[in-house]
Amino acid sequence: MIATELLAAPPLDLSPGFGADLVAGLSRRRKELPAKYFYDERGSRLFDLICELPEYYPTRTELDIMEVHAGEMARLLGPGCLVIEYGSGSSLKTRVLLRELERPAGYVPVDISREALLAAAAALRERFPEVPVRPVSGDFTGDLALPLEGLHPARRAVYFPGSTIGNFHPPDAVDLLRHIARQVGAGGALLIGVDLRKDPGVLEAAYNDRLGVTAAFNLNLLARANAELGADFHLDRFRHRAFFDLVRSRIEMHLVSVGRQEVHALGRTFHFEDGESVHTECSYKYGPGEFVNLAARAGFRQQGLWVDDDRLFSVHLLVAR
Numbered sequence: 091m092i093a094t095e096l097l098a099a100p101p102l103d104l105s106p107g108f109g110a111d112l113v114a115g116l117s118r119r120r121k122e123l124p125a126k127y128f129y130d131e132r133g134s135r136l137f138d139l140i141c142e143l144p145e146y147y148p149t150r151t152e153l154d155i156m157e158v159h160a161g162e163m164a165r166l167l168g169p170g171c172l173v174i175e176y177g178s179g180s181s182l183k184t185r186v187l188l189r190e191l192e193r194p195a196g197y198v199p200v201d202i203s204r205e206a207l208l209a210a211a212a213a214l215r216e217r218f219p220e221v222p223v224r225p226v227s228g229d230f231t232g233d234l235a236l237p238l239e240g241l242h243p244a245r246r247a248v249y250f251p252g253s254t255i256g257n258f259h260p261p262d263a264v265d266l267l268r269h270i271a272r273q274v275g276a277g278g279a280l281l282i283g284v285d286l287r288k289d290p291g292v293l294e295a296a297y298n299d300r301l302g303v304t305a306a307f308n309l310n311l312l313a314r315a316n317a318e319l320g321a322d323f324h325l326d327r328f329r330h331r332a333f334f335d336l337v338r339s340r341i342e343m344h345l346v347s348v349g350r351q352e353v354h355a356l357g358r359t360f361h362f363e364d365g366e367s368v369h370t371e372c373s374y375k376y377g378p379g380e381f382v383n384l385a386a387r388a389g390f391r392q393q394g395l396w397v398d399d400d401r402l403f404s405v406h407l408l409v410a411r
């Protein structure tokens with residue numbers, strides 16, 4: 091009897107933090123949801139599709155930069171380096187780096203999207219059997235214990251590609267970079283991909299693709315709330331909106347309510363006016379010097395900078411003081 095009741099009840103909040111953050115975010119005057127919740131299994135698959143889109147230049151551009159310069163990056167990182175990757179996703183760019191590194195001491199991918207993380211770690215182990223791979227599933231903004239037993243690195247390096255740092259407001263980005271500086275220790279390294287400010291037309295196209303994959307990625311947040319929190323969002327009553335804010339130098343993604351409506355979740359009712367939006371993501375774009383200044387506030391000095399010929403994307407090598 092009890093078991094049947096449990097089965098009939100709405101799904102419990104299975105992801106710690108999502109329910110609380112959803113209630114807090116939708117209770118604000120300007121509604122918002124944290125971007126990290128995009129990445130459940132389906133969200134990670136949609137992100138991989140975004141990376142293949144003709145409009146979404148960051149992934150292929152950063153990969154090209156890695157293909158050309160990973161040898162030099164690896165030389166600067168030195169032998170016996172431990173690579174801790176933040177937001178590793180499918181770990182595709184990492185393969186290029188690991189290929190060039192001399193006797194890497196280990197690879198620790200950290201990602202909030204568990205299934206994607208484990209699949210990527212398995213693929214990497216197969217390709218680099220000599221490298222100890224120790225995946226960590228969790229939020230890299232928190233204090234995660236890293237499984238480093240038995241590893242004796244000459245140096246620690248955090249690899250943080252994809253411009254995921256751009257998804258943090260600048261003061262939060264500085265906090266996260268400080269956290270990384272502590273994690274790698276004095277003399278440790280940060281190799282980080284940062285999307286560059288550019289023609290707003292190019293930026294806006296990248297977040298408004300013709301196939302609607304980015305829209306599906308954005309709406310997946312609501313589908314996830316329905317599945318995991320028992321919310322009743324009607325996905326066809328919200329539309330994707332993305333635009334570049336020139337003053338703040340950031341792409342903003344929103345989900346805009348089509349008509350007045352109410353949504354229920356976790357025993358609460360949330361009211362939406364027609365056209366009211368939920369702000370789901372910021373993606374800040376930096377000039378190279380601007381990012382170096384931001385990193386300096388977190389205790390990093392610049393050692394290397396690589397930019398593609400079209401000046402679309404940058405990869406920085408920074409050293410913790």
Ligand code: SAH
Binds near residue numbers: 125126141201228252
């Ligand atoms: N590094 C890959 C993927 C970038 S997408 C690339 O360059 O293409 C961003 C990745 O970061 C996703 O895999 C997502 O699951 C992960 N992520 C986002 N926020 C996170 C957080 N707070 N903690 C851990 N992982 C996070």
Ligand code: AVI
Binds near residue numbers: 140252253307373
């Ligand atoms: C992971 N992150 C850097 C991506 C970005 O471009 O801000 C996420 C994304 N959002 C929409 N498209 C891609």
